[in-house]
Amino acid sequence: MSDITRLRSALFATLDDLRDPAKTIDLDRVKAINETAKNITDTAKVEVNFLRVTGAAEGSGFIPTYKPALPGGTSESQSTATGTKTIEHVPGGTKITHRLK
Known part of the structure; x- marks a missing residue:
């Protein structure tokens, strides 16, 4: 499983927990998860911009390489x-x- 897939799975699991009225989740924990996800997403955006500017074919591997x-x-x-x-x-x-x- 790639890092981006793990990140998305964790975020959607948190979202499901927030929607479930039977579960209680600490608001500070939700904020921390959200902030961490935002930071990870921002690093992916930086990587995409780096690839675009340099014309490189591959980055760090965080974003899977697509070879059509x-x-x-x-x-x-x-x-x-x-x-x-x-x-x-x-x-x-x-x-x-x-x-x-």
Whole structure:
């Protein structure tokens, strides 16, 4: 389970406890949970902005990396004298990757 999934689960569990009239929950505890969640969310926003500004493909791992499948993309691999050459046909062009032995 990712950190963001754990955070959301904890927040929704707290929300359920608040809605249940049979349960009593300390208001100071609810405020602390809310403030912690806000701080965690703010750090995620900073990470997203960092990725946007730098153009980096991955961050700290807090936000899971999404790698969409390329629609209609096909690929083929060829052995070369120094390793492997992979040719991927992607929308709008071709991507060639060379892997050395």
